[in-house]
Amino acid sequence: MRTSSLRLQLLAWVVLPLAGLATINLWTSHRSALATADLVTDRMLLGSARAIAERVAMSDGVLDATIPPAAIEMFDTGDHDSVYYRVETANGRLLTGYPDLPAIQGGPGIAPVYRDNRLRMLAFSHPVVGAGDDSPISVTVGVTLAGHDAMVRRLWFGAFTQQLALVAIAGLFVLLGLHRGLVPLIRLRDAVRSPNRNDLDPVEVRGAQNEIRPLIDALNAYMERVRAQMASQRRFIANAAHQLRTPLALLSTQASYALRETGPEARHEALVALQASSGRLARLAEQLLTLSRAEPGSRRPRADHIDLTEAARQVLETHTPVAIGRNIDLGLEEVGPVPVVGDGTMLREMIVNLVDNALRHTPSGGSVTVTLASGGDEAVLTVADNGPGIPEEERDHVFERFYSIAGSTEDGSGLGLAIVREVVESARGRVTLADSAAGGLLVEVRLPLARS
Ligand SMILES: Nc1ncnc2c1ncn2[C@@H]1O[C@H](COP(=O)(O)OP(=O)(O)OP(=O)(O)O)[C@@H](O)[C@H]1O
Ligand SMILES: [Mg+2]
Structure with missing residues (x-):
C-alpha cells in the first residue's frame, strides 16, 4: 500500500520494523522466562527432595521416613500447586508417598500426566547410614505447574509491557519530530499563500533545514x-x-x-x-x-518534415512581383531538397522576413540571392543582398524586438529579425549576420538536418 502522508510513511518505517524486532524480542524473552521458571522450580524440587531424604534414618532397626512439613510448604506460593512425593529403598520398597507416582530417570523434567495434571519432577538418591541393602534410598518429588506457569507469565508480561511501551514511545517521538521537522514546510506554504505578499516576491523561511x-x-x-x-x-x-x-x-x-x-x-x-x-x-x-x-511555449511545438528548398521557392515566387517592380534580380541557388524538422508555417515566415528585408534594403538594379545547401548534419540557408549591410556594432541589436537602426529610411516595425531568431532557435538552429560578397548583408541560418 502506498500512502501519500509523510507522517504515516515515516511512522510505518519506524514503528513496523520496531514492532517486528519487539516480536522477536518477545519470543526470546518468553524462552528465557521459561528457562528461569524451570531453574527455580528445579531448585525447589531439589531442596524439597533433599529435605525429605535427610530425614530418613534408622530408628529401632527400621527405616523411618517422616516428611518434614517445610519440604511441602516451600511450594505454597499461592498458586494452589499440588506436591507429590515417594520415598523408596534401593531395591524399590515403598517407604512413604504415592505408589503410582510415575518414575523419572535422572535429572529434572516433565512427567506424563498424573492425576489430570502435568508435573515437573525430580529424583534424588541419598545414602542412609546403617540401612544396609536399602541404602541409598530414592526420593522422587513432583509438583504441578501452576506456580511455574504463573512465574513465566509474570516474567514475560514485564518484558511484554516494556516492549509495547518502547514501540509506542518511539512512534510518539517520530510524530513529534516530524511535526517539528515539518514546521518550515508549513511556513513555506503559508508564505506562498499569504495574501499580503506581493506576487512572485522571493519567500524567506526561517529555520528551514538543509533538505528543504x-x-x-x-x-x-x-x-x-x-x-x-x-x-x-x-x-x-x-x-x-x-x-x-x-x-x-x-x-x-x-x-x-x-x-x-x-x-x-x-x-x-x-x-x-x-x-x-x-x-x-x-x-x-x-x-x-x-x-x-513563434514565442516558446505559445503553442505546441510542431515537428513537420519540410523541405527548406521548396519553402524558399514558394516564398521567392510570391516576392517576384515586388522584385520585378524594383528591378532587383531575385535568385535561388539550390542543389536539391534540404529536409528539416520544425513548424512549417514558422519556417516559411522566417524566410519571408529575410527576403523582405533584403528586397527593401537593396537599391534598384541590385540583386538578392537565396542559397540552400546541406553541410554535414546541418541545413544552411543564406540570403545575400547588395544593399548597405548592417554595421558590426548594430548586429547584436537588430535581433531585438522593435529595434530599427537609427536613420533607417525603411518604415518597418523592427520585428522581422526578432521573428527570425525566435523561429530559428525554436528549431534548435542559429542565425548569424555577415558581409556578403557583393558588399551587402549576408544572413546565414543553420538548422539541424532531418534524418530520414
Ligand atoms: N538586408 C538588410 N540590409 C540592411 N539592413 C537591414 C537588413 N535587414 C535588416 N536590416 C536592418 O535591421 C533592422 C531590423 O530589421 P527587422 O527586419 O527586424 O525590422 P524591420 O525590417 O525594420 O521591420 P519588419 O521586418 O518588422 O517590418 C532594420 O531597421 C534594418 O535597418
Ligand atoms: Mg524586416
Whole structure:
C-alpha cells in the first residue's frame, strides 16, 4: 500500500520494523522466562527432595521416613500447586508417598500426566547410614505447574509491557519530530499563500533545514524567472501598443484629409496614401501575431518534415512581383531538397522576413540571392543582398524586438529579425549576420538536418 502522508510513511518505517524486532524480542524473552521458571522450580524440587531424604534414618532397626512439613510448604506460593512425593529403598520398597507416582530417570523434567495434571519432577538418591541393602534410598518429588506457569507469565508480561511501551514511545517521538521537522514546510506554504505578499516576491523561511532549503531556492529562482518573463511581456505589449498608435493616428489624419479634398485627383492621392498606411498597419499586426506564435511555449511545438528548398521557392515566387517592380534580380541557388524538422508555417515566415528585408534594403538594379545547401548534419540557408549591410556594432541589436537602426529610411516595425531568431532557435538552429560578397548583408541560418 502506498500512502501519500509523510507522517504515516515515516511512522510505518519506524514503528513496523520496531514492532517486528519487539516480536522477536518477545519470543526470546518468553524462552528465557521459561528457562528461569524451570531453574527455580528445579531448585525447589531439589531442596524439597533433599529435605525429605535427610530425614530418613534408622530408628529401632527400621527405616523411618517422616516428611518434614517445610519440604511441602516451600511450594505454597499461592498458586494452589499440588506436591507429590515417594520415598523408596534401593531395591524399590515403598517407604512413604504415592505408589503410582510415575518414575523419572535422572535429572529434572516433565512427567506424563498424573492425576489430570502435568508435573515437573525430580529424583534424588541419598545414602542412609546403617540401612544396609536399602541404602541409598530414592526420593522422587513432583509438583504441578501452576506456580511455574504463573512465574513465566509474570516474567514475560514485564518484558511484554516494556516492549509495547518502547514501540509506542518511539512512534510518539517520530510524530513529534516530524511535526517539528515539518514546521518550515508549513511556513513555506503559508508564505506562498499569504495574501499580503506581493506576487512572485522571493519567500524567506526561517529555520528551514538543509533538505528543504534547495526547494525554497528553486521556488525563488522559478518565481524570479516568471517575473522576468512577465516584465518582458509587459514591455512587449507596451511597445506593441505604442507601435500601433502611430500608424493609426496617421490613418485617421489621412482619412480626414481625403474627406476634406474636393478635387477627384487630390482625393484619389489621399486615398492611395491611406491604403498604403493601412497596408503597413496590417503588416505590423501580422508581424505581432507571428511573433507571439513563434514565442516558446505559445503553442505546441510542431515537428513537420519540410523541405527548406521548396519553402524558399514558394516564398521567392510570391516576392517576384515586388522584385520585378524594383528591378532587383531575385535568385535561388539550390542543389536539391534540404529536409528539416520544425513548424512549417514558422519556417516559411522566417524566410519571408529575410527576403523582405533584403528586397527593401537593396537599391534598384541590385540583386538578392537565396542559397540552400546541406553541410554535414546541418541545413544552411543564406540570403545575400547588395544593399548597405548592417554595421558590426548594430548586429547584436537588430535581433531585438522593435529595434530599427537609427536613420533607417525603411518604415518597418523592427520585428522581422526578432521573428527570425525566435523561429530559428525554436528549431534548435542559429542565425548569424555577415558581409556578403557583393558588399551587402549576408544572413546565414543553420538548422539541424532531418534524418530520414
Ligand atoms: N538586408 C538588410 N540590409 C540592411 N539592413 C537591414 C537588413 N535587414 C535588416 N536590416 C536592418 O535591421 C533592422 C531590423 O530589421 P527587422 O527586419 O527586424 O525590422 P524591420 O525590417 O525594420 O521591420 P519588419 O521586418 O518588422 O517590418 C532594420 O531597421 C534594418 O535597418
Ligand atoms: Mg524586416
